[in-house]
Amino acid sequence: MLYKRPKLVALVGPTASGKSVLAIKLAKKFNGEIISADSRQIYEGMDIGTAKSYRTKNEKRKMKNNILIIEGIPHYMIDVVKPDKEFTLTHFKKETLKIIKDIQKRGKIPFLVGGTGLYVRAVTDNLEIPKVPPDKKLRKKLEKEIEQGTKKSYHKLLKLDPAAKKFIDPQNPRRIIRALEVCLKSEKSFSQLRKKGEEFFDVLEIGIKLPKEKLHKKINQRVDKMIKQGLIKETKELSQKYSWDLPSMSGIGYKQIGMYLRGEIDLKEAIELIKRDTRRYAKRQITWFKRDKRIK
Numbered sequence: 001m002l003y004k005r006p007k008l009v010a011l012v013g014p015t016a017s018g019k020s021v022l023a024i025k026l027a028k029k030f031n032g033e034i035i036s037a038d039s040r041q042i043y044e045g046m047d048i049g050t051a052k053s054y055r056t057k058n059e060k061r062k063m064k065n066n067i068l069i070i071e072g073i074p075h076y077m078i079d080v081v082k083p084d085k086e087f088t089l090t091h092f093k094k095e096t097l098k099i100i101k102d103i104q105k106r107g108k109i110p111f112l113v114g115g116t117g118l119y120v121r122a123v124t125d126n127l128e129i130p131k132v133p134p135d136k137k138l139r140k141k142l143e144k145e146i147e148q149g150t151k152k153s154y155h156k157l158l159k160l161d162p163a164a165k166k167f168i169d170p171q172n173p174r175r176i177i178r179a180l181e182v183c184l185k186s187e188k189s190f191s192q193l194r195k196k197g198e199e200f201f202d203v204l205e206i207g208i209k210l211p212k213e214k215l216h217k218k219i220n221q222r223v224d225k226m227i228k229q230g231l232i233k234e235t236k237e238l239s240q241k242y243s244w245d246l247p248s249m250s251g252i253g254y255k256q257i258g259m260y261l262r263g264e265i266d267l268k269e270a271i272e273l274i275k276r277d278t279r280r281y282a283k284r285q286i287t288w289f290k291r292d293k294r295i296k
Contacts, residue, residue, distance in 0.1 A: 008201035013208030014282035037114030049253035083248035130193035161189035
């Protein structure tokens, strides 16, 4: 008798495309629960800038047994760690697999929802994450090199590992630093060590695609809404507890509002930069998901 793999639905797409709203509708219809695959929504207190569902819908979070409930649907992997704590791809995969198995055990369908492609792939493809421990001294050196921008460090990575172009975002300093760290410490390419294991689930992958103009309009509207909801106040409060140098604080929205708060740019320019950088991020997400022919 053939082993039947348990079902998993992955709902992917660029930022502001409507994934969260659709996921809740599907979860209600098909008796499901939602796991966020968003590398920024893991941080506590970073609510407005990461567009957490309960903030965008003006709905307060409801907790039941430490699980976030939005519109009656349990949501996992949101508000997992403080912004100054490290949370790796390995952490995400390990925690998410536990949650998925628990949801399936209770006879429900898990929905893995988000735009962080590497988070989704780590679970759906059972990626074997390179077991190379962090090197604080090397990491400090790489962080210093990347301070002026990611371009130089990204080219350095591609020289060591040309295949990294397929899955490392050229604008993501944290991922570039980690890939360089793995290459330099192991003397093997990051992509060589990042292999697919045996797949655990029967995955249905659904992709959301919007016309470019419509997506850009939604992005611009979302940014304006974030400002009205209090992104400046949220960023100011976070800056009183956490360093601007943290990966969490250099995310889109917080970075630009930080520049405004430090007097480097005016508010109008900060808002335009958030919109521009979000559009660019969405373009990179679309490129990532377009490569995967399994997405329907």
